[in-house]
Amino acid sequence: MASTIVAFELGGREVEVMVKPMTTLQSALRDQLGFTATKEGCRQGGCGSCTVLVNDEPMLSCLLPVEDVAGQRVTTLESLTPTQGLHPLQQAFLDANAFQCGYCTPGMTMLAQALLDHNPAPDRGDITQALTGNICRCTGYGPIVRAIEVAAQAMHAGEEGQPR
Amino acid sequence: MTVRSYFLPRSLPEAIGLLETHGPELLVMAGGTVAMPLINDGISLPGAVMGLRRAGLDTLEVAGGTLRIGAAATLTQLLAQPAVPMLREAARNTASWSIRNMGTVGGNLFTPPPGGDVAVALLALDAGVTLAGPRGERVLPLADFFTGFLSNQLAADELLVEIQVPIRSDPTLFIKFGRKHANTPAVVTVAMRLEWDGNVVADARIALGAVGPHPIRAREAERLVVGTSLSADTIAVAAAAAAQGCEPFTDAIATEWYRRRMTGLFVSRALEQLAQGAEGEGR
Numbered sequence A: 001m002a003s004t005i006v007a008f009e010l011g012g013r014e015v016e017v018m019v020k021p022m023t024t025l026q027s028a029l030r031d032q033l034g035f036t037a038t039k040e041g042c043r044q045g046g047c048g049s050c051t052v053l054v055n056d057e058p059m060l061s062c063l064l065p066v067e068d069v070a071g072q073r074v075t076t077l078e079s080l081t082p083t084q085g086l087h088p089l090q091q092a093f094l095d096a097n098a099f100q101c102g103y104c105t106p107g108m109t110m111l112a113q114a115l116l117d118h119n120p121a122p123d124r125g126d127i128t129q130a131l132t133g134n135i136c137r138c139t140g141y142g143p144i145v146r147a148i149e150v151a152a153q154a155m156h157a158g159e160e161g162q163p164r
Numbered sequence B: 001m002t003v004r005s006y007f008l009p010r011s012l013p014e015a016i017g018l019l020e021t022h023g024p025e026l027l028v029m030a031g032g033t034v035a036m037p038l039i040n041d042g043i044s045l046p047g048a049v050m051g052l053r054r055a056g057l058d059t060l061e062v063a064g065g066t067l068r069i070g071a072a073a074t075l076t077q078l079l080a081q082p083a084v085p086m087l088r089e090a091a092r093n094t095a096s097w098s099i100r101n102m103g104t105v106g107g108n109l110f111t112p113p114p115g116g117d118v119a120v121a122l123l124a125l126d127a128g129v130t131l132a133g134p135r136g137e138r139v140l141p142l143a144d145f146f147t148g149f150l151s152n153q154l155a156a157d158e159l160l161v162e163i164q165v166p167i168r169s170d171p172t173l174f175i176k177f178g179r180k181h182a183n184t185p186a187v188v189t190v191a192m193r194l195e196w197d198g199n200v201v202a203d204a205r206i207a208l209g210a211v212g213p214h215p216i217r218a219r220e221a222e223r224l225v226v227g228t229s230l231s232a233d234t235i236a237v238a239a240a241a242a243a244q245g246c247e248p249f250t251d252a253i254a255t256e257w258y259r260r261r262m263t264g265l266f267v268s269r270a271l272e273q274l275a276q277g278a279e280g281e282g283r
């Protein structure tokens, strides 16, 4: 059971972890790097609470051996959060009361970020389609979908240099 | 976790070499969306695992009227290709965005029912599969690949490397019926392709998922529609034959009884839609 060193980019920084074979990215993030925004729900691919971006595409860190992301670019909620204040998605989630326990929120936020990267002006259908793999057990999806709509508008307006 | 070694081969020869060295003890994993949940739960306890993400098996290209899909091409790649619309439809109806970014087309052929939605479409499209091992490569029709529940023609020292799909303009239809609109296990999946000669069905492929030990062809129903113009009577008889001939099971999603009923219903709906489409085109 020899451990190996795996290096990858995490939120713009080069990180290295020493791992046993097939340690999941989820476990490396949470248990070794202390990046605990990425949650551990089912470890079955069924809940989306562990969603991270690998090279800007959403993936489930519970199903991903960390060896598979060697040399790749990983983005988690920690790196989305600005040093001061909140990311427009975080602000919109807060304003829309889009979380109660908050367990699904990091995964929802990362997926929403990926959606807005692909499609800056998604309609309701695009949002619900994108979210089908992310489960919220307490808030309900209405506020979450609304928060993403509001964030999309805010980010769009921001890009066009208009006041929010 | 008990995994002692994890290999990420950089080429097909390297991957086959690893299989030869380690034999059946080596678990092959592509996207990991089926294998990893079992490992995480301790249901599967492999000593050694080989991941295929770096093995160069993820290409997807059109060559000589054939769509060639590398076994490790993702479902997201399948969703993006324009050559075979039914495969896009099948990918769109499989799992969720993140799973499609990870799960592979090849892996879908090994997914037990009610999974295997893409495999159902591939069956209706007369896909072929290439298996490679130390003795070289062999190609066989997908219809001959499946041999039973979780069993197939792949030898212990072989890998699935490619799936070939002939590109045709025949009308096709893919219907996945589940309990939810999206990201849902199938009650039944129906994939159909009809070849027309004027207003007569010259050949038919009716493939079914989630109602057998693996994706199956409804051969009796196919036989009943060939040579007809798909009258309402023909459709009723063929749908009944498909329902009769499948081997559904009961799970948390649906009962055997319900799956059989829905098989008849959705085969009938698919045939009706394809018959109407043919009329619309003035056949």
Ligand SMILES: Cc1cc2nc3c(=O)[nH]c(=O)nc-3n(C[C@H](O)[C@H](O)[C@H](O)COP(=O)(O)OP(=O)(O)OC[C@H]3O[C@@H](n4cnc5c(N)ncnc54)[C@H](O)[C@@H]3O)c2cc1C
Pocket: A044, A045, A046, B027, B028, B029, B030, B031, B032, B033, B034, B035, B036, B037, B052, B071, B072, B075, B093, B094, B095, B096, B099, B102, B103, B104, B105, B106, B107, B108, B109, B110, B111, B114, B115, B116, B117, B118, B154, B158, B159, B160, B161, B183, B184, B185, B186
């Ligand atoms: C939440 C969730 C929802 C899902 N929804 C659906 C759905 O709606 N429809 C559906 O069809 N599936 C669904 N799946 C199942 C799965 O995601 C897909 O079937 C996917 O295509 C499997 O591919 P994979 O590469 O991830 O398989 P893996 O887990 O990598 O492979 C599974 C097994 O197949 C074999 N294998 C894979 N590739 C090869 C190869 N090239 N050569 C030899 N052997 C190989 C190995 O034995 C391997 O252990 C779902 C899964 C999850 C977790």
Ligand code: FES
Pocket: A039, A040, A041, A042, A043, A044, A045, A046, A047, A048, A049, A050, A051, A060, A061, A062, A063
């Ligand atoms: S913890 Fe990864 S999908 Fe649930």
Ligand code: FES
Pocket: A098, A099, A100, A101, A102, A103, A104, A105, A135, A136, A137, A138, A139, A140
């Ligand atoms: S806020 Fe509790 S699960 Fe979504």
